[in-house]
Amino acid sequence: MYRILSLSFFAFLSLTGFAQQSKNGQTLKPRIVVLTDVSTWETDDSESLVRLMAHADLFEIEALIFTTGWSLDKTREDFMGLIHAAIDAYEKDLPNLQKRSNQQQFNAVESRQTIGYWPSPDYLRSVTMFGSENRGLEFLGEGNESAGSDFIIQLADQKDDRPLWITIWGGGNTLAQAIWDVKQNRSEAELKKFLHKIPTYAITDQDRDQKTPYDISSHYWMRKEFAEDLLFIWDESAWIFQNGTGKRNWEAYVEHIQGHGALGAVYPKYKYGVEGDTPAFLHLMPNGLNDPMFPNQVSWGGYSVFQLTEDKVTSSYSNFNSPAADISRKYLEHFYPATFNNFAARMDWAKEGKGNRNPLVSINGDKGISPFIIEGKAGEKIKLDASKSNDPDKDGLNYKWWVIPEAGTYTGNIEIADSESGIATVHVPSDAVGKEFHVICEVSDDGIPNLTSYRRVIFKP
Known part of the structure; x- marks a missing residue:
């Protein structure tokens, strides 16, 4: 209880x-x-x-x-x-x-x-x-x-x-x-x-x-x-x-x-x-x-x-x-x-009084920092677009999409296509209904030192 x-x-x-x-x-x-x-x-x-x-x-x-x-x-x-x-x-x-x-x-x-x-x-x-x-x-x-x-x-x-x-x-x-x-x-x-x-x-x-x-x-x-x-x-x-x-x-x-x-x-x-x-x-x-x-x-x-x-x-x-x-x-x-x-x-x-600043991450047009929730969609391919992310110092950006398996309840494999580009595609398993998995969008700039920001995407099929 x-x-x-x-x-x-x-x-x-x-x-x-x-x-x-x-x-x-x-x-x-x-x-x-x-x-x-x-x-x-x-x-x-x-x-x-x-x-x-x-x-x-x-x-x-x-x-x-x-x-x-x-x-x-x-x-x-x-x-x-x-x-x-x-x-x-x-x-x-x-x-x-x-x-x-x-x-x-x-x-x-x-x-x-x-x-x-x-x-x-x-x-x-x-x-x-x-x-x-x-x-x-x-x-x-x-x-x-x-x-x-x-x-x-x-x-x-x-x-x-x-x-x-x-x-x-x-x-x-x-x-x-x-x-x-x-x-x-x-x-x-x-x-x-x-x-x-x-x-x-x-x-x-x-x-x-x-x-x-x-x-x-x-x-x-x-x-x-x-x-x-x-x-x-x-x-x-x-x-x-x-x-x-x-x-x-x-x-x-x-x-x-x-x-x-x-x-x-x-x-x-x-x-x-x-x-x-x-x-x-x-x-x-x-x-x-x-x-x-x-x-x-x-x-x-x-x-x-x-x-x-x-x-x-x-x-x-x-x-x-x-x-x-x-x-x-x-x-x-x-x-x-x-x-x-x-x-x-x-x-x-x-x-x-000067230095590098962190990238600002945008997921599908959402610029917040709270977890981005996607419900339903079991068996579908979901596009996640972070290409509109920007850097306040105009630095170049590198992307990495990855899964934290320990944060979710789905234990199967999650496929992410184009996992090192601004736009990635997540294959939502058809057997993930009723469970959840967490995808991290990690965005790093090429400034000195390079700085990283994130956005968590929680799938709830």
Whole structure:
């Protein structure tokens, strides 16, 4: 019963909250809250903050909340300064970054931001705050309230149909406290409404020391108590991949990231791994590849399935074991060059005020980023036309059409004719009725570095 209820609900939430349009027809950004345990001894959070700032035109950053984590059992005033250091660097590079979208000024009210809008540094500072002071489930409850937990509730209560994505880079006790407060003070129906609003992507389980049991973590409590209503992604694949791959390719970060503008100047060298928290927002990247509400679609932030978790008690979306771990890694390896180039190009803008920009994909005349749905058509040949895609820098475009079999329910072979041209033809199998399969249109330019955009086409024969 749970899976039927959950999938139908999240499908509805996705339809109402993904890639919404503003009054002027522009696409609204995904809403994001960051819980970070940034510190001087684990520099990957600072690296991820720089990367987030370089992509601030793609995310409505609703809150930057300093929390505890694996190696930080109590918040510290001095580490809060690391968040402000990233914002200060962003402020210095902003005149260059704004040239990317020809932005001349800031909105008087910086809510309901559209893709391409760079928020003001003052706005970012206004949503930077402390979360719960102490780590662990034992502190949950009366007296554990914080500016961060209160603000999460306020944000979720706003009249906005978009999901409020909670990205947990450290410990999630601040989120747990917000849920606890709502549970204590509102009805069961109101609690469910709140939980439905806050899908969560957690980088491992850090509300505990790394070597201690899971059941002392507030993550365990959230997964155990609210599995039916809280979409919770527990990643154990993408962060490990990013940490290690970034470390092995560190010279590329030295060349293309460090020293590029003020943001590059505050991008520290790794101590254990590189940008382990970045997948939490890569999953939400509005690049046409995926709908974040469906973690099994595959995204720049990996792949996960709903299953019994590593603690052997709770269930959530996760990828700690095979086959999910292997599937996730396969696609992370495929997408890594595109994700890195995306970052490098933006750091060019930070430094020079010029650089490459991503192609804009059009499928059969539709220029959106939500999945393009085709229903019926079993046994037919369907033409998909991306030839009207364009590049803002007039670069040449290369096309690749391919299938992500793990995202769908049809297990047979899908034939795609002209899979490396602007117009492809998909042969819809006659035995695919009642099932679905996902075709990706991958469009890359020939600029420096080459950049890639996507559009997902979901067939439902």
